[in-house]
Amino acid sequence: MNTIVNLLLKRLGISLVTLLLVSAVVFLITNLLPGDPVQEMLGQAATPEVVEALRAKLGLNQPAYIRYMSWLGSLLSGDPGVSLANNMPVAELVSDRLPRSLMLAGITTLVAVPFALFVGILAASYSDTRVDHFISTIVMFVVAVPEFLVATIAVLIFSVHLGWLSAVSYAPQDPSLQEFIATYALPVMTLSLVLVGQMSRMTRAALIEQMQQPYIEMAILKGASHSRLVLRHALPNAVGPIANAVALSLSYLMGGVVIVEVIFNYPGIASLMVDSVTNRDFPLLQACAMLFCTGYLILVFMADICAILSNPKLRN
Amino acid sequence: MKDKKSEITTFTRRDALRGLASFGLTAGVASSLLLPASVQAQLIGEDPLRPRQGGRIRVACMASSTADTMDPAAGSLSTDYARHYMFYNGLTQYDSDLRGQLSLAESLESDDQQTWSIRLRQGVEFHDGKPLEPQDVVYSLMRHLDPSVGSRVKPIADQFDSVEVTGPRQIRVTLKYPNADLPEILADSHFLIIQDGTGDFTASPGTGPYKVKEFTPGVRTIGVRNENYWKPGRPYLDEIELVGIADETARVSALLAGDVQLINAVDPRSTRRVRQTPGFEVMDTPSSGYTSLIIRQDMAPTNSRHLSLALKYLLDRPTIKRALFRGFATIANDHPVHPNHPFYASDLPQREHDPERARYHLKKGGFEGLRLPAYASPAATGSVDMATLLQMSAIPNGLKLGVNRVPADGYWSNHWGKHPLSYGNINPRPTLDMMFSLFYKSDAAWNTSRWNNEKFDQLLQAARSEGDQTRRKQMYVDMQELVHNECGIGIPVFIDLIDAYDSRLRGLSPIPIGGLMGYSFAENVWLSE
Numbered sequence: 001m002n003t004i005v006n007l008l009l010k011r012l013g014i015s016l017v018t019l020l021l022v023s024a025v026v027f028l029i030t031n032l033l034p035g036d037p038v039q040e041m042l043g044q045a046a047t048p049e050v051v052e053a054l055r056a057k058l059g060l061n062q063p064a065y066i067r068y069m070s071w072l073g074s075l076l077s078g079d080p081g082v083s084l085a086n087n088m089p090v091a092e093l094v095s096d097r098l099p100r101s102l103m104l105a106g107i108t109t110l111v112a113v114p115f116a117l118f119v120g121i122l123a124a125s126y127s128d129t130r131v132d133h134f135i136s137t138i139v140m141f142v143v144a145v146p147e148f149l150v151a152t153i154a155v156l157i158f159s160v161h162l163g164w165l166s167a168v169s170y171a172p173q174d175p176s177l178q179e180f181i182a183t184y185a186l187p188v189m190t191l192s193l194v195l196v197g198q199m200s201r202m203t204r205a206a207l208i209e210q211m212q213q214p215y216i217e218m219a220i221l222k223g224a225s226h227s228r229l230v231l232r233h234a235l236p237n238a239v240g241p242i243a244n245a246v247a248l249s250l251s252y253l254m255g256g257v258v259i260v261e262v263i264f265n266y267p268g269i270a271s272l273m274v275d276s277v278t279n280r281d282f283p284l285l286q287a288c289a290m291l292f293c294t295g296y297l298i299l300v301f302m303a304d305i306c307a308i309l310s311n312p313k314l315r316n
Numbered sequence: 317m318k319d320k321k322s323e324i325t326t327f328t329r330r331d332a333l334r335g336l337a338s339f340g341l342t343a344g345v346a347s348s349l350l351l352p353a354s355v356q357a358q359l360i361g362e363d364p365l366r367p368r369q370g371g372r373i374r375v376a377c378m379a380s381s382t383a384d385t386m387d388p389a390a391g392s393l394s395t396d397y398a399r400h401y402m403f404y405n406g407l408t409q410y411d412s413d414l415r416g417q418l419s420l421a422e423s424l425e426s427d428d429q430q431t432w433s434i435r436l437r438q439g440v441e442f443h444d445g446k447p448l449e450p451q452d453v454v455y456s457l458m459r460h461l462d463p464s465v466g467s468r469v470k471p472i473a474d475q476f477d478s479v480e481v482t483g484p485r486q487i488r489v490t491l492k493y494p495n496a497d498l499p500e501i502l503a504d505s506h507f508l509i510i511q512d513g514t515g516d517f518t519a520s521p522g523t524g525p526y527k528v529k530e531f532t533p534g535v536r537t538i539g540v541r542n543e544n545y546w547k548p549g550r551p552y553l554d555e556i557e558l559v560g561i562a563d564e565t566a567r568v569s570a571l572l573a574g575d576v577q578l579i580n581a582v583d584p585r586s587t588r589r590v591r592q593t594p595g596f597e598v599m600d601t602p603s604s605g606y607t608s609l610i611i612r613q614d615m616a617p618t619n620s621r622h623l624s625l626a627l628k629y630l631l632d633r634p635t636i637k638r639a640l641f642r643g644f645a646t647i648a649n650d651h652p653v654h655p656n657h658p659f660y661a662s663d664l665p666q667r668e669h670d671p672e673r674a675r676y677h678l679k680k681g682g683f684e685g686l687r688l689p690a691y692a693s694p695a696a697t698g699s700v701d702m703a704t705l706l707q708m709s710a711i712p713n714g715l716k717l718g719v720n721r722v723p724a725d726g727y728w729s730n731h732w733g734k735h736p737l738s739y740g741n742i743n744p745r746p747t748l749d750m751m752f753s754l755f756y757k758s759d760a761a762w763n764t765s766r767w768n769n770e771k772f773d774q775l776l777q778a779a780r781s782e783g784d785q786t787r788r789k790q791m792y793v794d795m796q797e798l799v800h801n802e803c804g805i806g807i808p809v810f811i812d813l814i815d816a817y818d819s820r821l822r823g824l825s826p827i828p829i830g831g832l833m834g835y836s837f838a839e840n841v842w843l844s845e
Contacts, residue, residue, distance in 0.1 A: 033725075033726070034725075034726040034729070035725075035730060038466075039729040040729070041383060041392075042392075042466065042468065043728045044732065045392070046728065047470065047761045049463050050466055050470055052463070053462075053464040054463070054464060057464045057466075085381075085382050085383040085533075086382055086383060086385060086533045088533065096532060152565055152566070152569070155569045156569060159569060159570075159573035160572045160573045163573065163574065166575050167570040167573035167575045168376075168559070168570045168575045170536070262566070263563055264566070265561045265566065267532075267535040272382065272534065276382065278725060279382065281382065
């Protein structure tokens with residue numbers, strides 16, 4: 001267990017440094033973007049006089065590094081600041097969206113991961129047969145179709161023509177099971193299609209690699225059944241790479257789902273980040289970036305733990 | 317041809333309304349008349365059914381982000397305007413001809429068009445129970461002058477010299493110069509009335525038809541019926557939820573799927589899809605908004621009159637109207653006055669697509685073979701396609717026009733009017749004076765082509781205080797001619813605003829300042845079943 005505690009501590013340290021670096025880079029890039037929050041806010045109406053006054057009000061006339069340091073200072077004391085675009089506390093904006101994003105990500109994970117593993121294992125255990133070719137073709141097709149197309153077509157079929165599901169996903173406060181399904185079915189389906197493709201391909205590749213190892217040949221010679229070969233012998237050894245693939249795919253659910261959020265009008269954290277870039281809303285942007293980065297680090301860390309636990313050599 | 321039909325019906329309805337107005341009645345008062353409901357309804361020209369109370373709708377606008385605001389002064393998108401008209405009232409409000417009719421003001425008078433005395437309606441209360449007082453009006457109007465408020469209408473508000481309380485319900489507005497259009501200016505959503513001293517706009521009570529139940533920027537706004545609304549019988553609905561769906565296809569789908577009942581900014585291409593679906597209708601609002609070609613008059617090479625004229629002759633207006641807007645546009649004549657307007661210069665010959673003439677001017681100015689980039693962006697509606705069309709007619713005639721397509725992000729601060737050739741997009745304005753003062757006057761901040769014409773400025777100034785309508789019209793006609801001939805702005809078409817709605821939703825009619833009934837649908841719509 002010591003290894004894991006050590007690793008945990010080391011990871012924590014590295015994560016903090018990573019977060020700091022990310023925040024600095026994000027700040028730098030936001031400053032390089034043309035236009036500042038005031039100009040973006042006023043758009044066509046940006047007259048020099050009003051721009052100056054608003055800049056002074058929002059403290060944008062201070063040098064960049066001072067703004068960064070003061071942001072960092074208040075973050076360390078637990079306050080992520082106030083949105084420049086609408087004067088609301090960043091914490092409030094984020095706390096409204098984060099649970100929704102996590103909900104969507106969670107449901108998608110529950111649907112997509114088992115399905116992807118099943119498809120991947122099936123394809124690997126029948127590799128180079130018709131089953132495999134059929135699955136691979138379908139999977140490649142699904143990966144190649146962009147998600148906005150999947151989403152738009154799904155809306156046309158299920159919402160407009162059949163009228164089964166809702167075209168905009170905004171769950172009521174206490175949804176009934178039916179409302180819940182109607183709200184989440186389409187976005188979850190769209191996201192799952194994208195994820196299943198990636199994850200099942202990686203699962204298949206990792207498993208096939210194991211299946212070519214000498215110990216599998218040994219097991220075959222001993223007379224183990226095909227399913228035992230795959231599930232008992234090969235799969236445990238492929239858990240590491242599969243966990244990594246799953247973690248990378250899931251990290252996409254945190255920030256990469258903006259298209260799905262836009263099409264289904266689902267108020268998640270990805271569209272919040274896009275808004276914050278468009279408005280040059282630095283405190284909000286930083287908060288989103290920190291969240292995505294943290295989520296990513298947690299997922300990768302969990303994948304590592306999985307890999308260690310599944311590997312007897314590393315376990316001790 | 318369906319368009320024509322719907323136009324005719326709206327016109328009769330509008331005419332009937334106008335008829336009512338000439339009896340000194342507004343629609344709000346009409347419903348309290350002692351007439352049988354059916355007669356009343358026929359009078360107004362509405363459906364034979366009486367507006368029904370109750371029901372709930374969801375409305376999707378084209379844009380919503382964390383920059384959504386409850387502050388009227390900061391409103392910048394359709395969602396903001398719609399939200400503000402839900403929760404606040406103005407001293408005046410627009411009718412279907414964009415005239416400022418009395419709203420919170422009971423009277424609005426001036427002898428010299430410079431000093432205006434306003435009397436407030438009695439018994440109006442804010443949502444928190446505080447009565448409406450003159451001080452609220454003073455605060456609401458004067459705050460626009462403070463640059464740190466960041467008001468989008470500061471250049472307009474700059475004409476307010478003072479706003480003072482002169483009695484328990486009396487206010488005096490003194491302008492820096494006479495302006496007969498004050499009633500129209502005050503109906504603008506930015507000048508809606510808030511409570512004295514309001515600084516925090518998360519829960520700011522107004523006097524409007526709905527009360528704030530929820531406001532989450534970038535997510536949704538929910539308003540519930542203001543039982544205490546000062547217009548008897550209104551509003552009709554119990555609740556309105558306002559959301560933003562940025563993607564046009566998704567917005568139309570949401571309507572057709574029954575998830576929302578009213579949407580704005582429908583693409584002309586989607587109108588057939590909506591009309592072919594039973595139970596849904598399209599509302600076309602001819603507006604004076606336009607996308608313009610900006611030809612800088614103070615930058616080489618576009619400061620040449622020959623080049624400016626050549627570019628204007630290269631604009632293929634009928635093709636732009638047909639191909640870009642599927643007919644949902646009105647051909648313009650290189651000045652910002654819509655042919656619907658009573659002051660439209662109808663004797664000014666329409667500038668046609670004339671490559672011959674363009675070639676002549678290019679040759680005369682020595683611009684044959686000139687390379688010239690035009691900056692276009694999705695930020696300015698249709699500008700990328702317009703630039704491409706211009707390029708197609710420019711190149712065979714010896715002008716090597718390039719199209720620089722730049723992102724919408726940052727367009728207004730970095731490209732709009734910053735190059736010899738760029739595109740801009742101007743929303744409809746309620747009065748000609750506002751349009752000309754903001755975008756054409758020599759010293760206006762948004763005089764993007766930087767043309768400088770003393771005669772125009774003098775006419776503009778004189779027209780403001782001119783009481784005689786015939787003389788006033790002549791001045792505006794002269795200004796249109798000047799802009800048409802000399803200004804560096806090419807306006808190919810005026811762009812219609814298209815809304816779509818569930819046909820159970822009644823009471824909608826165009827108010828050409830914007831979509832969604834000039835954004836003021838909230839107090840006018842009702843559900844028929």
